Amino acid sequence: MLLAWTGQGVGPRPALGGDRWRRRASSATPATPQFRGHLGPCEPTRATSTSSQSSCNPTLAAADLSGPGAARARVVAAAGRGDRDLASSRRDGPTDRSDAARPAGGAGRNLNLRLQDARSCAELLSLLPSPDRDRAGLSGPAPPFSPVNIATAWVKLATLQSGRRGGGRGGGGGGRAREDEAASARAEQDAAEAATQLLLGATAAKGKAAQETEGTGAAGAGGMELRGVANTLWAIAKLDDEGLPRSAGGAAALQRLQKQALELLRPLAAPPTEAAGVGGAASGKLPPPDLRDVAQLWYGVGSIRFGWSADLMTSLTEATLAALEAVTAPLAASAAAGGGASRRAAAPSADALTAASQVVFRMGTTVGAKMSAPHKARVAGIISAMAGVPPTASSPSDTPASSAPPPPLANPDCLLTGAYLLRIQPAQLPAAAVRRLYESALAAPPAAARRAGRVAMARALHSALQLGLQPTAAEAKAWQVLLVDKMAPPGSAPSGGADGEGGDGDGGGGGVWRSDELSWTMLALSSVPSYGPDEPARGAFIRAVCSVLRRCRANDATRIREAVEEWRLALPPRERALLGRMAGGGRDAAAGEEGGRGGGGGGGGGGRGQGAGWGVQRGGCEGRRGRDWEVGDEEEEGEGGRRFGGGSGRGSGRGGRGGGRGGGGGGGRSSGRQYDRSRW
Numbered sequence: 001m002l003l004a005w006t007g008q009g010v011g012p013r014p015a016l017g018g019d020r021w022r023r024r025a026s027s028a029t030p031a032t033p034q035f036r037g038h039l040g041p042c043e044p045t046r047a048t049s050t051s052s053q054s055s056c057n058p059t060l061a062a063a064d065l066s067g068p069g070a071a072r073a074r075v076v077a078a079a080g081r082g083d084r085d086l087a088s089s090r091r092d093g094p095t096d097r098s099d100a101a102r103p104a105g106g107a108g109r110n111l112n113l114r115l116q117d118a119r120s121c122a123e124l125l126s127l128l129p130s131p132d133r134d135r136a137g138l139s140g141p142a143p144p145f146s147p148v149n150i151a152t153a154w155v156k157l158a159t160l161q162s163g164r165r166g167g168g169r170g171g172g173g174g175g176r177a178r179e180d181e182a183a184s185a186r187a188e189q190d191a192a193e194a195a196t197q198l199l200l201g202a203t204a205a206k207g208k209a210a211q212e213t214e215g216t217g218a219a220g221a222g223g224m225e226l227r228g229v230a231n232t233l234w235a236i237a238k239l240d241d242e243g244l245p246r247s248a249g250g251a252a253a254l255q256r257l258q259k260q261a262l263e264l265l266r267p268l269a270a271p272p273t274e275a276a277g278v279g280g281a282a283s284g285k286l287p288p289p290d291l292r293d294v295a296q297l298w299y300g301v302g303s304i305r306f307g308w309s310a311d312l313m314t315s316l317t318e319a320t321l322a323a324l325e326a327v328t329a330p331l332a333a334s335a336a337a338g339g340g341a342s343r344r345a346a347a348p349s350a351d352a353l354t355a356a357s358q359v360v361f362r363m364g365t366t367v368g369a370k371m372s373a374p375h376k377a378r379v380a381g382i383i384s385a386m387a388g389v390p391p392t393a394s395s396p397s398d399t400p401a402s403s404a405p406p407p408p409l410a411n412p413d414c415l416l417t418g419a420y421l422l423r424i425q426p427a428q429l430p431a432a433a434v435r436r437l438y439e440s441a442l443a444a445p446p447a448a449a450r451r452a453g454r455v456a457m458a459r460a461l462h463s464a465l466q467l468g469l470q471p472t473a474a475e476a477k478a479w480q481v482l483l484v485d486k487m488a489p490p491g492s493a494p495s496g497g498a499d500g501e502g503g504d505g506d507g508g509g510g511g512v513w514r515s516d517e518l519s520w521t522m523l524a525l526s527s528v529p530s531y532g533p534d535e536p537a538r539g540a541f542i543r544a545v546c547s548v549l550r551r552c553r554a555n556d557a558t559r560i561r562e563a564v565e566e567w568r569l570a571l572p573p574r575e576r577a578l579l580g581r582m583a584g585g586g587r588d589a590a591a592g593e594e595g596g597r598g599g600g601g602g603g604g605g606g607g608r609g610q611g612a613g614w615g616v617q618r619g620g621c622e623g624r625r626g627r628d629w630e631v632g633d634e635e636e637e638g639e640g641g642r643r644f645g646g647g648s649g650r651g652s653g654r655g656g657r658g659g660g661r662g663g664g665g666g667g668g669r670s671s672g673r674q675y676d677r678s679r680w
Helices: 106-117 121-126 147-166 175-204 208-214 226-239 248-269 272-277 291-303 310-337 341-346 350-366 373-387 412-421 431-442 446-452 454-466 473-486 515-526 535-551 554-567 573-585 587-598 606-615
Strands: none
Touching: 106 147, 121 147, 121 175, 147 175, 147 226, 175 248, 226 248, 226 291, 248 310, 291 310, 291 350, 310 350, 310 373, 350 373, 350 412, 373 412, 373 431, 412 431, 412 454, 431 454, 431 473, 446 454, 446 473, 454 473, 454 515, 473 515, 473 535, 515 535, 515 554, 535 554, 535 573, 554 573
């Protein structure tokens, strides 16, 4: 079963009432939230249901936090609207856990429900504590604000802001109506900024003493459980404010969250004897963390550009592997013993397997090749167990003859791509496991493949090739049919049809390709030694390249150029020259030559150039050459947290360091992952 994950990462989880959200509190395996389909990571816009899809990007929803001793029942709600953070194959959205423990006391619970029900940032702001409510325009005393309330408020703020970014403005209207709408939008944005500052202060608060001296009524992140930390980091990542981690308030809040996360993760990552010393059970082994919380933590850490410590990353990795091994242990035992009926009886739920697949992907996008060899070996064992292959099997025929077919694979694309991004070696991951994941992805029904997205499916093929698999000519042709024809939106032209000119949307309205979809499809197919496009397909690819070229990012252009050169596609001279410039120095550098005719003289290349310098390269990696499509494109898609935004620039010539079109550009902003990986 191929599940599509949502495109950005894990999401928070609000507490909603109603029996339809409830599940057994005693469930041995936690349910998995729904994901919009990057990791992430999984694509952005369409909501999915956990029973039929999930994508490499996790999104968990806003949730209430539970106090010690409270019931841990969790419920997953449908994923929310997806943001366009990740490539078309990734989604993420909030997940609800209705049975999650509520804040102690009626006041805290009622406040939490009011926070969840807020319909605007202004309404949310009115519920937040403030040291000076009168000056902030708020009346009445500050309500008591628990760690649960803090996490819920962050999630609600991120959800409201995400909705504002994604929603359209609507049609015409008189001048007065537009003025009123603009004024309302400004007021809402002001409220969002004020709410962000208040929540940063509340998160960084140091406890009861801070409540009394600062008058905020906030207990800070120090009392949060792991779910609260995960929800809060997810929300901060979703706000996508590049300046927040660098601000004094943002740095203090993130440092507080990091400290609390480390305190909670250390016992989970410690050996059994050490865990017993910090409150473990009689057996000396603490239960592993909820995979939904783990996925949110990886999304937040990978997306927020902050100086995460090596201690945090090591503890998060260890706790994650413990959780994954707990879920897949029955599968590993069954695969080694030959399976049979016992396998089906012990198999984890589809939700648990979906979450596990997505977490593997998220680890790949965040840690990548820097993961230690022992940790890679453990991940390889987890992937082999999920594929139903014994760790020593070198081919599908090596599996025990009595073994039953493995359960439907959740997110085989996530597992393949995650394994490749982690650079797991063939000696660690059996070829039989790679083959089984590959076949599961290729056999996905068209509807399930569309939910995962072209980028996810193409990356699955490319990752399988990098892991040593060699498709046959028939399989390569089947991949072309799947990626080019079957996954095309309804009503669009197949590979041999019309050129697919159209808008840069999600494939509707005649626009068959987005630049990321086309680049990954062409790269994956051109990497198959036994494949070569026939004449109708060659013509369709040429037309598609011409239609998306001016919308390409640098990494997209680099992948397209690799395929064009491999297949010797005869692009028109102008497009070939433009592709070479865009793939070599980044989109803004190439556009500097073209954009010069936009007017505006020797300044910033005109109004068009001024704006392009700050936004266009977002997520792209300027100046990369050669095989950059192999290393770090997950960052380009919004999952790795490395972004470059050149300055608007002055002067003329090609933009330096990703600068604006026609401008020399500022120094650019390079804010890659900043935690210290030297000890991994």
